[in-house]
Amino acid sequence: MGRRVSTRAAALPLACLLGLTVAATPGPAVQSPAAPRVTHVAVDRELDVATLALVQRGLRQARSDGSSALVVEIDTPGGSMELMSQLAGLLGAQDPAELSTVAWVSGQATSAGSLVALACERVFVSPTGTMGSAMPVGVGPGGIAALPEQGGVREKVTSLARAEFRAVAAERGRSPRLAEAMVDPLIEVRLVRRDGETHFLSGEEWDDAFERGDELELVRTVSGRGRLLNVTGPEAVELGLADGTAASLPELLARLGLADASLARLERSASEETLALLEKATPLLIAIGLMLGYAELKAPGFALPGILALVCFALVLVGKYLTGLADVPHLVLVCVGFALIALELFVLPGTVWVGLAGAACVAVGLLLVELGPGSGFGTPLTRDLALAAARRLALAGVLGAAGILALSRVLPRTPLLRRLVVTPTAAAAAELAPPVLAGSLGRALTVLHPVGKIALDADPAHPREARAEGELIDGGVRVRVVAADELGGRLVVEAADSDDAQPRNPEEAG
Numbered sequence: 001m002g003r004r005v006s007t008r009a010a011a012l013p014l015a016c017l018l019g020l021t022v023a024a025t026p027g028p029a030v031q032s033p034a035a036p037r038v039t040h041v042a043v044d045r046e047l048d049v050a051t052l053a054l055v056q057r058g059l060r061q062a063r064s065d066g067s068s069a070l071v072v073e074i075d076t077p078g079g080s081m082e083l084m085s086q087l088a089g090l091l092g093a094q095d096p097a098e099l100s101t102v103a104w105v106s107g108q109a110t111s112a113g114s115l116v117a118l119a120c121e122r123v124f125v126s127p128t129g130t131m132g133s134a135m136p137v138g139v140g141p142g143g144i145a146a147l148p149e150q151g152g153v154r155e156k157v158t159s160l161a162r163a164e165f166r167a168v169a170a171e172r173g174r175s176p177r178l179a180e181a182m183v184d185p186l187i188e189v190r191l192v193r194r195d196g197e198t199h200f201l202s203g204e205e206w207d208d209a210f211e212r213g214d215e216l217e218l219v220r221t222v223s224g225r226g227r228l229l230n231v232t233g234p235e236a237v238e239l240g241l242a243d244g245t246a247a248s249l250p251e252l253l254a255r256l257g258l259a260d261a262s263l264a265r266l267e268r269s270a271s272e273e274t275l276a277l278l279e280k281a282t283p284l285l286i287a288i289g290l291m292l293g294y295a296e297l298k299a300p301g302f303a304l305p306g307i308l309a310l311v312c313f314a315l316v317l318v319g320k321y322l323t324g325l326a327d328v329p330h331l332v333l334v335c336v337g338f339a340l341i342a343l344e345l346f347v348l349p350g351t352v353w354v355g356l357a358g359a360a361c362v363a364v365g366l367l368l369v370e371l372g373p374g375s376g377f378g379t380p381l382t383r384d385l386a387l388a389a390a391r392r393l394a395l396a397g398v399l400g401a402a403g404i405l406a407l408s409r410v411l412p413r414t415p416l417l418r419r420l421v422v423t424p425t426a427a428a429a430a431e432l433a434p435p436v437l438a439g440s441l442g443r444a445l446t447v448l449h450p451v452g453k454i455a456l457d458a459d460p461a462h463p464r465e466a467r468a469e470g471e472l473i474d475g476g477v478r479v480r481v482v483a484a485d486e487l488g489g490r491l492v493v494e495a496a497d498s499d500d501a502q503p504r505n506p507e508e509a510g
Helices: 009-023 051-064 080-091 112-117 151-171 176-183 203-212 234-237 247-253 269-282 281-298 305-321 328-347 354-370 382-414 426-431
Strands: 038-041 069-076 100-110 122-125 130-134 137-140 143-146 188-195 196-200 217-223 231-232 262-266 441-444 451-456 459-468 480-483 491-495
Touching: 038 051, 051 069, 051 080, 051 262, 051 269, 069 247, 069 269, 080 112, 080 130, 080 151, 100 480, 112 151, 112 491, 122 234, 143 203, 143 480, 151 176, 176 217, 176 247, 203 217, 231 234, 247 451, 262 328, 269 305, 281 305, 281 459, 305 328, 305 354, 382 426, 441 459
Parallel strands: 038 069, 038 262, 069 100, 100 122, 100 130, 459 491
Antiparallel strands: 130 231, 137 143, 188 196, 188 217, 441 451, 441 480, 451 459, 480 491
16 A cells, blocks of 8 residues: 555645745835924023913924923013913813923922913922922012002902912812912911821811811921922922922933933024013003004094004004914904994994994903903903903003093194194184084085094185084085084084085185
8 A cells, every 4th residue: 555645744845835935025114113202492581472472382383293292491480470370271271191291490480480380290390490489479660579468459469379379289189288388478388197198288277187186197397387388309399299300301301201202492483572572562552553543533534643553453463363362253353343443433423332332342352362362250360360451451541542632732733743633723713712603614625534624614714623424525525514513623514415515605606
């Protein structure tokens, strides 16, 4: 009988050949994972709107390039409560699953800067850095000064700041008591041990627990009454206010597990510096815009004052929009307000409600622009900030009114701008002292849109200022006096009927 070859034995050479073929075949290229990215912004001076614009630009770039983290390097003495609240809200609103926000206190994070640090998801402090000392103060001609106690101003502002610090710290899982002690020197904080666990208690909570007979062990007093809490890097880590220390940016990235990350550094740009200047000049720009608008109303035709007034308000709105304080609905509301005012002046003169509605839209829009998008009025701090913004706008209005009053007295005597305002001479004023009777006829010397100049038939040598009632009146059209405006003796006129269109002055008829 012939030998029988097993199936397994016959398949062995075939399997070896197949293995060699597969090994010799080039496999798909294995792509190395892309290096993580980190966006870095430096807050290295007093907080202003340029800081807000820089942080917003950093957030936009971090999202667009897929950064793992936004590192906010902080070395600032602080800034206003408005900017503090806006920056803290902006950083605190970020979803850690999408973008991690990391505060690195490389120098000092005092006053408002400490809240900006606490608002980030993670906090690292340089071994020589400090955090705290955030008591609200005022800035006047003599420099920094304590807030006045009269009227409870100091207690009110301090209470608002305490609430903001307490809420931000609690949201990030840090001790609200320690955060409050940064703001108010009357807050005493003690580290106690209860049931084997340590807790931070305020002085009042310690007294209450003692009266209840709770078994507490005092570890130490962290912040004594009469002094603000200010901690170094190691102290911040020990107290749970920081996640660690880092002496340099590379060390920080290593602690974050991003030592090989691609780093994108953002610095303050010239445009952001310009926005900071525009923000400081906002009340002045609004006041100048009001004054130029008044000058335009006193001048026939749309001229330079009107254009410059629009430029002033445009600078305010564009600056607010670029810093993120103004949203599109805010801009639309202000523009609708100006459109209603223009409708009142040029199309529907005399319908006062249209102009009032326009003025209300402009005022509310500017107030919302001052507060920023999403500010709301839900907390005592946001309501107080809204009142402060309203006071700034009121100040701008007062400055504008004072400027208008000055213009009404000075402008007619200025040779270059004398033609903008019509003021009768002393002799003419004496001659025109008797009130002009309703029904008197004359001729429009300029376009009345709605204000311009007319010459009465009874006194053609002395032009008078008049306001058109109803539709606009072109130059050269015959007009009839309806009434005399109480403000400055301005006449209110309308287009004369065809029966009265012919002049009654024999010299004019000839």
